[in-house]
Amino acid sequence: MGVGSNVMMNQDDEKSMKVLMVDDHALFRDGLRLLLCSTHPDAQLLEASTLAGALSLLLEHANLTMCFLDLDLKQERGLPVLKKIKLESPNLPVVIVSGSEDSSTVRACMQAGAMSYIPKSLTSEKFLYALQRVLKGEIFLPHEEENDVEPSAPSGIPNLTPRQREVLYALSRGFSTKSIARELSLSEYTVKDHISDLFRILGASNRVEAVTKASLFYLRPR
Numbered sequence: 001m002g003v004g005s006n007v008m009m010n011q012d013d014e015k016s017m018k019v020l021m022v023d024d025h026a027l028f029r030d031g032l033r034l035l036l037c038s039t040h041p042d043a044q045l046l047e048a049s050t051l052a053g054a055l056s057l058l059l060e061h062a063n064l065t066m067c068f069l070d071l072d073l074k075q076e077r078g079l080p081v082l083k084k085i086k087l088e089s090p091n092l093p094v095v096i097v098s099g100s101e102d103s104s105t106v107r108a109c110m111q112a113g114a115m116s117y118i119p120k121s122l123t124s125e126k127f128l129y130a131l132q133r134v135l136k137g138e139i140f141l142p143h144e145e146e147n148d149v150e151p152s153a154p155s156g157i158p159n160l161t162p163r164q165r166e167v168l169y170a171l172s173r174g175f176s177t178k179s180i181a182r183e184l185s186l187s188e189y190t191v192k193d194h195i196s197d198l199f200r201i202l203g204a205s206n207r208v209e210a211v212t213k214a215s216l217f218y219l220r221p222r
Helices: 026-039 051-060 079-088 103-111 124-135 162-172 177-184 188-202 207-215
Strands: 004-006 018-022 044-048 066-069 094-098 116-119
Touching: 018 026, 018 051, 026 044, 026 124, 044 051, 051 079, 066 079, 079 094, 079 103, 103 116, 116 124, 162 177, 162 188, 162 207, 177 188, 188 207
Parallel strands: 018 044, 018 066, 066 094, 094 116
Antiparallel strands: 004 044
């Protein structure tokens, strides 16, 4: 299919979602498009089958919401593909959609700035679940299919209190400050203090970055 776009909405609608899909398999792009349209029928979907095509679309569309990226393209493969995307659009959330589930590859992608990592091997139900999570701004990683991470799980992160771990876990599920306060029976001011402390400890400037950095502690070689 090469580079193309599938406009599902009025481009003047600034509140709508605009997503870039980068994969050299047209059949997979078709399937991903159907899933995206089933959850966000008004989304604008852009497609590229090559890295060059993706970079061209990034230059044309500065207001992208998210990018779904396959690392194995015809002309370029591996981590350099992600790094070039992030170099062009540092703040764009990039979700890796790959046939590989190797833990070292997942770690490398997260360290290079990926937001989430969805294996293509997931069943349709699990893939849809993963898709719904990342579209809400949550983190999804392959290991979550085998182990449901508990609030106390990130024990390798230095200097986190049990309460901070609970707040971090809630952030990873996409909870708002008000929801976290209600869930943990805390004031919103206290929750904000915990979030600020987490940013400082993890060296993060926002929630997604904090959860992304913390997620690296879950990724252990199998």
